[in-house]
Amino acid sequence: MTKTLTMEQKTYTLERLRNIGIIAHIDAGKTTTTERVLFYAGRIQRMGEVDEGTATMDWMEQEQERGITITSAATSCYWKGCQVNIIDTPGHVDFTIEVERSLRVLDGCVAVFCGVGGVEPQSETVWRQADRYRVPRIAFVNKMDRVGADLNRTVEQIRSKLGATPVLLTLPIGRESDFVGIIDLVRWNVRYYDMDSLGTKYRVEDMPDAYKERALIARHKLIEQVAEKDDELLAHYVHDKKITDEQLIAALRRATIDRRLVGVLCGSALKNKGIQLLLDAIVDYLPSPLDIPPVTGLNPVTGQEEEYSADVGAPLAALAFKIATDPFAGRLTFVRIYSGTIKKGGQVYNASSQKVERINRILEMHADSRKDIDEARAGEIYGIIGFKNTKTGDTICNKTHPLLLEKIQFPEPVVFQAIEAQSKADDGKLGLSLHKLMEEDPSFLINSDKATNQTLIGGMGELHLEIIVDRLKREFGLEVNTGEPRVAYKETITRKVEAEGKHIRQTGGHGQYGHVVLYIEPLGRGGGFDFENKIRGGHIPLEYIPAVASGVREALCSGPLGGYPVVDVKVVLTDGSYHEVDSSDLAYVMAAREAVQDGLKRGTPILLEPVMKIGIITPREFLGNVLDEINSRRGKITQILHEHQGEMVEGFVPLAQMFGYATALRSVTQGRAVYTMEPSHYDPVPGHIVDKIL
Numbered sequence: 001m002t003k004t005l006t007m008e009q010k011t012y013t014l015e016r017l018r019n020i021g022i023i024a025h026i027d028a029g030k031t032t033t034t035e036r037v038l039f040y041a042g043r044i045q046r047m048g049e050v051d052e053g054t055a056t057m058d059w060m061e062q063e064q065e066r067g068i069t070i071t072s073a074a075t076s077c078y079w080k081g082c083q084v085n086i087i088d089t090p091g092h093v094d095f096t097i098e099v100e101r102s103l104r105v106l107d108g109c110v111a112v113f114c115g116v117g118g119v120e121p122q123s124e125t126v127w128r129q130a131d132r133y134r135v136p137r138i139a140f141v142n143k144m145d146r147v148g149a150d151l152n153r154t155v156e157q158i159r160s161k162l163g164a165t166p167v168l169l170t171l172p173i174g175r176e177s178d179f180v181g182i183i184d185l186v187r188w189n190v191r192y193y194d195m196d197s198l199g200t201k202y203r204v205e206d207m208p209d210a211y212k213e214r215a216l217i218a219r220h221k222l223i224e225q226v227a228e229k230d231d232e233l234l235a236h237y238v239h240d241k242k243i244t245d246e247q248l249i250a251a252l253r254r255a256t257i258d259r260r261l262v263g264v265l266c267g268s269a270l271k272n273k274g275i276q277l278l279l280d281a282i283v284d285y286l287p288s289p290l291d292i293p294p295v296t297g298l299n300p301v302t303g304q305e306e307e308y309s310a311d312v313g314a315p316l317a318a319l320a321f322k323i324a325t326d327p328f329a330g331r332l333t334f335v336r337i338y339s340g341t342i343k344k345g346g347q348v349y350n351a352s353s354q355k356v357e358r359i360n361r362i363l364e365m366h367a368d369s370r371k372d373i374d375e376a377r378a379g380e381i382y383g384i385i386g387f388k389n390t391k392t393g394d395t396i397c398n399k400t401h402p403l404l405l406e407k408i409q410f411p412e413p414v415v416f417q418a419i420e421a422q423s424k425a426d427d428g429k430l431g432l433s434l435h436k437l438m439e440e441d442p443s444f445l446i447n448s449d450k451a452t453n454q455t456l457i458g459g460m461g462e463l464h465l466e467i468i469v470d471r472l473k474r475e476f477g478l479e480v481n482t483g484e485p486r487v488a489y490k491e492t493i494t495r496k497v498e499a500e501g502k503h504i505r506q507t508g509g510h511g512q513y514g515h516v517v518l519y520i521e522p523l524g525r526g527g528g529f530d531f532e533n534k535i536r537g538g539h540i541p542l543e544y545i546p547a548v549a550s551g552v553r554e555a556l557c558s559g560p561l562g563g564y565p566v567v568d569v570k571v572v573l574t575d576g577s578y579h580e581v582d583s584s585d586l587a588y589v590m591a592a593r594e595a596v597q598d599g600l601k602r603g604t605p606i607l608l609e610p611v612m613k614i615g616i617i618t619p620r621e622f623l624g625n626v627l628d629e630i631n632s633r634r635g636k637i638t639q640i641l642h643e644h645q646g647e648m649v650e651g652f653v654p655l656a657q658m659f660g661y662a663t664a665l666r667s668v669t670q671g672r673a674v675y676t677m678e679p680s681h682y683d684p685v686p687g688h689i690v691d692k693i694l
Helices: 030-040 061-066 093-105 121-132 151-162 209-229 231-238 245-257 275-285 424-440 462-476 542-555 585-602 620-632 661-669 687-693
Strands: 004-007 010-013 017-024 073-079 082-088 108-114 137-142 166-168 170-173 181-184 189-193 202-206 262-266 295-298 305-308 317-326 330-339 341-343 347-350 355-358 361-366 369-373 375-377 381-385 395-397 415-421 445-449 454-459 480-482 490-493 497-505 512-522 529-533 569-577 605-618 636-643 646-654 674-684
Touching: 017 030, 017 093, 017 121, 017 275, 030 073, 030 082, 030 108, 030 137, 030 275, 073 275, 073 361, 082 275, 093 121, 093 317, 108 121, 108 275, 121 151, 121 605, 121 674, 137 151, 137 275, 151 166, 151 262, 166 209, 170 209, 170 262, 181 209, 209 231, 209 245, 231 245, 245 262, 245 275, 262 275, 317 424, 330 341, 330 375, 415 424, 415 462, 424 445, 424 454, 424 462, 454 462, 462 480, 490 512, 490 585, 497 585, 512 542, 512 585, 529 542, 542 569, 542 585, 605 620, 605 687, 620 636, 620 646, 620 661, 646 674, 661 674
Parallel strands: 017 082, 017 108, 108 137, 137 262, 166 262, 529 569
Antiparallel strands: 004 010, 073 082, 170 181, 181 189, 189 202, 295 305, 317 330, 317 395, 330 381, 341 375, 347 355, 347 395, 361 369, 361 381, 415 454, 415 480, 445 454, 490 605, 497 512, 512 569, 605 646, 605 674, 636 646
């Protein structure tokens, strides 16, 4: 099936469309790489720099000041007859939701690795996210001009740490400051870059004799690895037939799309080397919308699973994956269209909210600038103005063909802090502003502390909340006061208990009668919550079982120790009774709440705290100081690796002990160590710490 797109006086087919993301550990060079891609593809006329705050994709003031990517930004460019839609994602763990929702809608991605740092902690996180959504990818080993850059070491780490099968597609000519060009193993030539032209000019030469032996070994290994994963190429290989470049590219494409191989390229984005080859690889190896399996969803009317392929003539199936507040146009919804067509001025159906939405404008995005278009079709990603009842993860479809696509999984906030407007007159404005930010960022949460009557905001880390407060000031004109960050503790029980709850009220006329017998038992860490009905024989009519489940969930919202949510428990309803006249949903909700609250108190409850996975790179002379600092924070070291850039320390530390760690680490290492952390799991809080918390 071929679908034609007319854009900028050029004609594209759906086969020539690529929806890709750029993912990596913080400071691996994602945004610099994206900037070069846009420059060489002719989308921008001047390359911006992250360090100077001039990068196209880092358009937020906070991004320009800090030199990091905070929000994912979308753009598109054209290369060798292909339209390439790109989403540049953050590398900092506090903004992992941006990576999560981007990968949910992308067809392929480029994983950028630092040639010196190799596979770093956040590299593993984004790689697992791409695995979860089965996204094909290629790898770009950046910063090959840096001292200590080692392509082979990074490739081995991709194999050992990420469980992938990497295959080298290019090799560097020279190392570190002598890195002058690239060997292309697929097309069997070399490229030397003209630095006076910012890398726009380069000369392609036949393979020089000086590199032939090294390149022959690498190409033979490449063909061997691809043949092991592709039957068509294997047939040529075992019969010793000549393998053409076209056959090798086709086999690499099939293996990449099936996620059997990861092609690895090298270069230096900052020094303008290797980006054109990366663009070639995006076009050659990453999938078009036609190469990925049809999207599947649930028909809410029939309850049957249905498939929708990339076809403009099929019913509409689209996913709203990001909400943004546009200062000029208002509420902007980013949508990936899997099938069908939407038109400006038309109406669509939100199957998640069961609301009809109007399309006022369709926007083609380029970071924070945009261009109005009249129509968007299957396979594309665009911004929509006009949706009022659509949230992140909602399905957009035709009302005559309702569909619910798989939702996006959002991480739970691990840090909370109190917030209030400096002026009482701004209280209402603060509430509205916070809810707008929560619409944009589902990993940001607003809560109310009933005990103190405070408003609490929750996020993925201190930086996340710092950015939220900064945006309130800059974008909404609000001055606020904030309290100290708080940890999102949880509670659970350690032994199985039986409990009974009765709710009986007689007030004249119809009364209230609900009676349940249940037991609560602990699940393993990360077990969440499970409810099971084991009543047989109608002791409680089936229509009241949902009310019992609702009461159980309400009771688990506040534990007996400190009022924290209760997790990792299973509640099993075993018995009860009812009254033909007085029983009601409300009565069973109240009875279930009473039973669970009583059971939790007798279940030997414990407090759980979030534990962070931490990775620190430090010069060897400061290793002892770093280890002492982690031990003083109740941390556990899991391994210490000797890397070229220093000692790599990995371990786990309770989040409560990590506040202020950045300052402490700078102090004990003279500012020469760096660290990353990400939420890992929940562990019981030691007894002597519980008393202090409660």
